[in-house]
Amino acid sequence: MPEITMSGALNAALRDALAGDPRVLVFGEDVGELGGVFRVTEGLQRDFGRERVFNTPIAEAGIAGMCVGLAMAGWRPIAELQFDGFSYPALDQVISHVAKYRERTRGRIGMPVTIRIPSFGGIRGKEHHGESPETYYVHTAGLKVVVPSSPLDAYALLRAAIADPDPVIFLEPKSRYWTKEAGDLPAEGPGIGRARVVREGSACVLVAYGAMIARCMEASEELSDEGVECSVLDLRSLSPLDVDTLGEVVRAVGRAVVVHEAPLTLGMGAEVVARIVEEAFDHLEAPVRRVTGWDVPYPPASLESTYLPSVERISAAVREVVAY
Amino acid sequence: MSTRDPADDGFPTLRLVAPDGAPVGETDVGLSEDDLRELLRLMTLARRLDRECMALQRQGELTVYPPFEGQEAAQIGSAYALEPGDMAFPSFRELAAAIARGVDAVEYLQYHRGTWHGGPYDPAASGFAPICVPVATQIPHAVGWALGAKLDGSGACALVYFGDGSASEGDFHEGANLAAVLGVPMVLLCQNNGWAISIPAEEQYVAPIAARAAGYGFPGVRVDGNDVLAVYRATKEALDRARRGEGPTLIEAMTYRIGPHTTADDATKYRGAEEVERWRALDPIERYRRYLLRNGVADDAFVRACEDEAETWVGGVRAELTALGAPPGSEVFEHVFAEPPATLARQRREALDDA
Numbered sequence: 271m272p273e274i275t276m277s278g279a280l281n282a283a284l285r286d287a288l289a290g291d292p293r294v295l296v297f298g299e300d301v302g303e304l305g306g307v308f309r310v311t312e313g314l315q316r317d318f319g320r321e322r323v324f325n326t327p328i329a330e331a332g333i334a335g336m337c338v339g340l341a342m343a344g345w346r347p348i349a350e351l352q353f354d355g356f357s358y359p360a361l362d363q364v365i366s367h368v369a370k371y372r373e374r375t376r377g378r379i380g381m382p383v384t385i386r387i388p389s390f391g392g393i394r395g396k397e398h399h400g401e402s403p404e405t406y407y408v409h410t411a412g413l414k415v416v417v418p419s420s421p422l423d424a425y426a427l428l429r430a431a432i433a434d435p436d437p438v439i440f441l442e443p444k445s446r447y448w449t450k451e452a453g454d455l456p457a458e459g460p461g462i463g464r465a466r467v468v469r470e471g472s473a474c475v476l477v478a479y480g481a482m483i484a485r486c487m488e489a490s491e492e493l494s495d496e497g498v499e500c501s502v503l504d505l506r507s508l509s510p511l512d513v514d515t516l517g518e519v520v521r522a523v524g525r526a527v528v529v530h531e532a533p534l535t536l537g538m539g540a541e542v543v544a545r546i547v548e549e550a551f552d553h554l555e556a557p558v559r560r561v562t563g564w565d566v567p568y569p570p571a572s573l574e575s576t577y578l579p580s581v582e583r584i585s586a587a588v589r590e591v592v593a594y
Numbered sequence: 595m596s597t598r599d600p601a602d603d604g605f606p607t608l609r610l611v612a613p614d615g616a617p618v619g620e621t622d623v624g625l626s627e628d629d630l631r632e633l634l635r636l637m638t639l640a641r642r643l644d645r646e647c648m649a650l651q652r653q654g655e656l657t658v659y660p661p662f663e664g665q666e667a668a669q670i671g672s673a674y675a676l677e678p679g680d681m682a683f684p685s686f687r688e689l690a691a692a693i694a695r696g697v698d699a700v701e702y703l704q705y706h707r708g709t710w711h712g713g714p715y716d717p718a719a720s721g722f723a724p725i726c727v728p729v730a731t732q733i734p735h736a737v738g739w740a741l742g743a744k745l746d747g748s749g750a751c752a753l754v755y756f757g758d759g760s761a762s763e764g765d766f767h768e769g770a771n772l773a774a775v776l777g778v779p780m781v782l783l784c785q786n787n788g789w790a791i792s793i794p795a796e797e798q799y800v801a802p803i804a805a806r807a808a809g810y811g812f813p814g815v816r817v818d819g820n821d822v823l824a825v826y827r828a829t830k831e832a833l834d835r836a837r838r839g840e841g842p843t844l845i846e847a848m849t850y851r852i853g854p855h856t857t858a859d860d861a862t863k864y865r866g867a868e869e870v871e872r873w874r875a876l877d878p879i880e881r882y883r884r885y886l887l888r889n890g891v892a893d894d895a896f897v898r899a900c901e902d903e904a905e906t907w908v909g910g911v912r913a914e915l916t917a918l919g920a921p922p923g924s925e926v927f928e929h930v931f932a933e934p935p936a937t938l939a940r941q942r943r944e945a946l947d948d949a
Contacts, residue, residue, distance in 0.1 A: 295745075321745055327775055332768030335734020336741065339752070342681075342723070343742025359764070366728045367735070374711040374724050377929040412930050435932035463935050510935030 271452035279421040280310045280386075280442065282455055283428035284348065288318045291346060294432065296323045298333060298350030298386075307352060308388055308447050330356060334363035337383040337437075338371060346382045348432060354389040354441075355398025361406065368437045369412030383437040384428070389417075390481055390531050391563075391578060392445030394571035401568050402532035407439040408509040408541070414438045414462055415509040419483035421451040423466075426459025427506060434462060443480040465512035467519060471499030474588045475519050477542055478529040479505040482579060486529055489584040498592055508538055516542065517549030524555040525594075527587045529579050534562045556594030559587040605802040607848060608828055609818040613876050615884025623827040630891050633674060633822050635900045637666040637879045640690035642904035643699060646912060647689075647706065651857045655916050656706040660687045661853035664820070667878030668785045668847040669755070670694045671825030675833055676721065676753060681743075683723040683736040683754040686712070687785075691755060695722040700914045709918050710925075730760035733769030733782065740778035740836075751779040751836045753829070759790025761803050770844070774810040779836035781829060782844045785819060787851040792864040804846035812842045819847030820878035823885075850876070 274282070287294045296314055298306075302325040305312030315323040326333050330351050337347040351357040364385065372380050391400030407415045414436060418424035424442070431438035460466050468483060469490055476486040483504050490500040503519050505511065520526045526546055528539040539560040546558055561579045569577045610619040625633075644663050651659040662669065665687070673682060673694035682688075682695055692702050692715075701715035705725050712725025723739075726732035736754035743750040760766055761784055773780050784803050788795050807814025815832070817824045825847055832843035850873035854861040861870075886892035927934060927942040934942065 327768075327771055329768040329772060331731075331765055332734045332737065332772045335731060335765065335769065336738030336772065339683075339735040339738025339740070340742045341738075342717070342735070343739045343746070345742050345745070347738070362728060362765075363731060363734065366731060367726075370711075371724075372931070373929045375717065375929075376710060376714060376925075377932075378716060378718075379724075380932060414931075510937050513937055 272454065273450045273452045274421050274455070275448050275450050276418065276421040276424045276442070277308055277310055277447040279425040279455065280428055281312055281314070283425045283432070284311060284314055285317070287348070287429060287432045288314065288322060293344060294322070294346045294348065295340065296348045296350075297326050299326060299328055299352045301325060301350050306350060308444065310386070310442070311350065330360040331363050334360035334368060334385065337385070338363065338367045338381065341371070341381045341383055342379055346432065348384040348386065350386045352388065353399050354387055354401040354403050357387050357403055364407070364413070364439070365410050369410045372436065373412060380435050381437045382435050384431045384440055385437070386440045386442060388444045389441040390443045390445065391568055391574060392481055394574065397568070397570070400574070402530065402563065404441055404508055405532060405537060408538065412437070413509060414507070415441065416462055416507050417441045417443065417480040418506065419443070419446065419480055419504050421449065422453050422456055423459055423506065426456045427462070430459060430462050438462065441480070445481045446484065449484070460506070463507050463510040463512060465503055465505045465507065465515045467501060468504045469500065469502040471501045472523055473498045473500055473592050474525040474527060475501040475503055475523045476527050476529060476584065476588070477503045477505065477516065479508065479538070480531070482529045482531060485579060485581060486584060489581045489588065492581060492585055493588055498588060500588060511541065511545065513545050513549060516545055520546050520550040521553040524553050525591045527559045527561060527584065527591055529561045529584055531563050531578055533565045534560060535565050537562055556591045559591050561587045603802050605804055605816050607816045607818055608824045609821050610824045610827065611821050611881060611885045613881050615881055615888050617885070619824070621823055623823050623830065625826070627891050630886065631896060633670060633826070634879070634882055634886055634892060634897070635903070636670045636674070636694050637690070637822065637882065638900040639904045639907060640666050640670060640693050641879060642908050643693070643911060644689065646908045647703065648853070648857065650912065650915070651706070656703070657708045658856045658858045659706050660856045662687050662690050662851070664850045664852035664873060664878070665785055665787060666690050667822035667882065668819035668825055668849045671822040672753065672783050672829040672845070672847070675826050675829035677750070678721060679748065679750040680833070681717070681721050681723060681736070681739050681750065681752050683732040683739070683752060684725060685729070685732060685755055685757065685760065686725050686727050687757070688755050692722050695720050697722050699911045703911070703915050704918065707915055707918055709921060730756055730763035730765040730769070732756065733760070733765050734772065736780055737769050737772045737776065737778055740773070740780040741776055744778050749837055751781065751833050753781040753783055753833070755783050755785065757790065758784065758786040758788065758795055758798060758803060759793070760784070761806075762798055770806070770810045770842070773842040774812050777839070777841045779839070780842040781832040781836060782842060783829065784844065784846045785849055786846050787849050789851055789855070789865070791855040791859060802846065804844060807844035812844065814844040814846065816846045816848060819849030820876050820881060822878060822882050
């Protein structure tokens with residue numbers, strides 16, 4: 271079986287999209303000869319030319335704003351905003367226009383725009399290089415927001431994002447770029463708006479996304495040694511959220527712990543727990559717990575482990591929920 | 595005096611017709627006599643509609659309305675230079691430009707009627723993008739569109755409208771620099787009307803806005819924005835240049851907002867009547883009418899015919915507009931996504947109580 275990294279899988283998705291649709295464009299800071307600071311666009315300019323894969327000045331609002339005009343002119347732009355912490359200058363364009371243009375024009379002008387943002391922590395990055403911006407986007411009507419957790423699903427999700435007629439914010443977990451997975455690149459995945467069960471167990475459901483899936487899997491292995499078998503639900507799509515699958519899985523198990531890197535307050539966990547209450551209240555055997563980053567700015571490299579949900583914290587929460 | 599007199603800052607201003615209608619430059623801008631008359635007709639229609647909109651707002655038929663009186667030449671002179679396949683990107687005060695582009699006035703005014711947002715008309719058919727309210731954000735849109743046109747080799751250009759206030763925003767800078775670096779076919783048209791709501795030009799910037807173009811590496815020209823022929827000529831030259839592949843141009847059209855920022859604003863709190871009167875004397879329509887009469891391109895009968903047509907047309911717009919009610923509540927869910935996700939479909943059922 272061929273093995274591929276997430277960075278490689280994302281590169282393959284961009285490559286296949288560029289090859290399959292002459293209206294696809296890739297641009298952003300350093301995406302040209304350098305191939306992106308995480309090498310996700312490596313070789314694309316060489317193979318598809320400087321018109322379809324091009325560097326831009328450091329101008330995040332301009333990059334996102336250009337997506338609007340290009341989409342109006344019938345192109346399918348894929349923009350890279352280099353880091354989570356540097357994506358904020360583009361928020362006005364994303365919130366005010368990318369998300370609203372279809373609605374503003376009563377469906378006349380859609381925004382088939384993909385905005386890729388290397389995101390989240392765990393890479394010993396400096397300030398502004400480890401943030402979890404997902405809630406800003408999830409809270410904005412008109413956007414879809416996805417986060418892959420594995421190389422093969424990253425390929426499927428990015429292809430789906432590019433093909434989507436609506437704007438997709440594609441958050442790439444930086445700490446997973448170099449992890450490998452064996453298998454053929456999937457022609458199709460579950461699609462945007464669908465969660466997937468990546469581990470089955472009847473004691474507790476761990477609900478997570480991105481890099482926290484691997485950590486939940488690790489915790490599940492540890493707990494398995496104690497005879498506690500967890501399900502792990504990979505949300506993949508934070509907006510739209512797969513409420514049906516979430517409800518179904520939690521109803522079947524009756525216990526849940528939600529895990530994310532973002533700060534606790536009004537993080538995805540708040541929404542997930544609210545949905546669980548709405549969908550599965552009568553089936554709950556214990557209060558749902560959240561294991562998340564703290565309500566503090568993302569810390570410096572030497573303190574990452576204090577901030578990020580650890581296997582220990584996740585396992586402890588599961589034990590608590592199971593013992594309730 | 596609360597607005598800087600552009601004549602004082604040393605930056606040259608293109609003017610072809612003096613306020614009294616006398617030619618002061620080469621007034622042959624390549625337009626036929628029919629076109630020359632059409633410019634007066636469009637400006638007459640636009641002003642009459644603008645005044646009607648002010649009345650409609652006072653009568654409760656429109657929500658907040660931003661009048662453009664005084665800026666007719668800046669908008670119509672520039673829009674008239676566009677080709678059908680070009681795309682104009684307005685901010686929120688460009689109804690006169692919209693009329694020149696053939697946008698249906700009732701569809702446009704749905705925005706101010708509050709029946710929909712800024713794009714009920716068909717932007718592709720009229721070459722006029724949706725109304726864009728967040729200040730200066732339309733500038734990067736125009737860059738993207740122009741880049742698309744360049745990649746397509748279509749020969750089409752983008753023209754983006756913004757004001758002196760917008761020129762302080764980061765999106766102006768990012769858009770101008772991207773336009774330069776990418777070499778896109780685009781005209782940045784600043785209507786400098788002297789005021790950003792209540793903030794006068796001297797509190798907004800120091801160097802002339804047109805002078806900034808040099809810093810981006812493309813031409814910046816200033817025109818008398820109340821001289822429709824000067825605006826037309828500068829825009830046409832900039833568009834020709836863009837179509838030759840020579841990149842963007844910045845045009846600063848010096849004009850004046852005779853009315854308030856919007857109907858929600860009281861302009862008497864921050865500027866004096868004498869300033870407004872001084873600019874009224876520079877009225878773009880009056881000036882151009884005098885010019886046409888003086889040169890025999892139009893006569894009094896034509897002027898009256900334009901005014902009569904405007905009266906009739908505006909009556910029809912009023913009737914159609916005031917008959918417009920709220921769209922069905924389901925509309926708020928219809929256009930958010932191409933296919934509504936299950937979570938939104940559920941909210942739609944809940945809102946409309948047809949679960």
